[in-house]
Amino acid sequence: MLELHENALNVPDILSRWYQKERSNNYGAYLSFVGTVRHENGIEGLSFDLYEPILKRWFEAWQQRAKAEGAVVKMAHSMGDVMVHESSYVAAVFSPKRRVALELIDAFVEDFKATAPIWKYDLKDGVRIYAKDRSAPIAGSGLLETRQ
Amino acid sequence: MVRIEFLGPIAKESLEMEATTLHDVAHKLSDDSEVKEWLSTCAVAVNDTLVSSLDTPLKSGDKVSLLPPVCGG
Numbered sequence: 001m002l003e004l005h006e007n008a009l010n011v012p013d014i015l016s017r018w019y020q021k022e023r024s025n026n027y028g029a030y031l032s033f034v035g036t037v038r039h040e041n042g043i044e045g046l047s048f049d050l051y052e053p054i055l056k057r058w059f060e061a062w063q064q065r066a067k068a069e070g071a072v073v074k075m076a077h078s079m080g081d082v083m084v085h086e087s088s089y090v091a092a093v094f095s096p097k098r099r100v101a102l103e104l105i106d107a108f109v110e111d112f113k114a115t116a117p118i119w120k121y122d123l124k125d126g127v128r129i130y131a132k133d134r135s136a137p138i139a140g141s142g143l144l145e146t147r148q
Numbered sequence: 149m150v151r152i153e154f155l156g157p158i159a160k161e162s163l164e165m166e167a168t169t170l171h172d173v174a175h176k177l178s179d180d181s182e183v184k185e186w187l188s189t190c191a192v193a194v195n196d197t198l199v200s201s202l203d204t205p206l207k208s209g210d211k212v213s214l215l216p217p218v219c220g221g
Contacts, residue, residue: 048220049157050220051213054196054198054213054215057196057197088221089221109221112220112221113218113220113221114218116218116220117155117156117218118220118221119156119157119216119218119219120220121157130156135218136217136218136219137189137190137191138191138198138217138218139191140191140198141188141190141191141217142187143170143199143200144174144177144178144187144190144214145174145187145188146174146187
């Protein structure tokens with residue numbers, strides 16, 4: 001389950017829908033991670049671009065990894081502007097027992113930050129400014145750099 | 149011709165070029181003043197799969213994507 005939404009996420013709706021969908025499937029654990037935009041550095045909010053084809057492939061690989069452990073991963077992310085104290089990211093794991101879910105949510109969210117093709121911008125005075133200092137090159141970056 | 153796409157914050161329209169491997173793409177983009185500053189930090193995908201070798205072969209109609217540093221969430 002990968003959901004992409006324009007602007008802020010309706011977190012109570014997402015968490016409730018996922019719960020209702022999985023609650024009878026014999027998962028003993030449901031862990032969620034919610035990312036909310038903080039008021040800092042004078043921003044009005046954040047804005048996001050994403051590249052859906054590679055994001056979907058990345059997420060499908062995680063679904064397979066979770067399935068091998070008897071678990072399910074889910075994710076929702078925003079596209080476009082998300083204002084301060086609104087939420088842009090929800091990740092969740094359902095698993096038969098807690099330990100698998102605790103470890104998977106950690107690994108999933110960390111790999112998401114390092115690899116998912118999503119770009120973040122600060123919103124200041126209505127202008128989008130690429131959050132370059134907070135962004136990380138994907139593993140293997142620099143392939144096309146030529147040294148002359 | 150292969151199509152080169154620049155994702156996220158790289159403010160550049162996609163372009164087309166003749167190339168048989170990513171070596172050709174690297175060489176041509178190194179002359180592009182709008183793009184060359186991004187090359188050291190971009191990952192590369194061919195037809196939406198991330199690649200790790202400049203020897204990756206290319207054929208007409210292929211799509212090469214440049215992915216600058218990411219920060220989701």
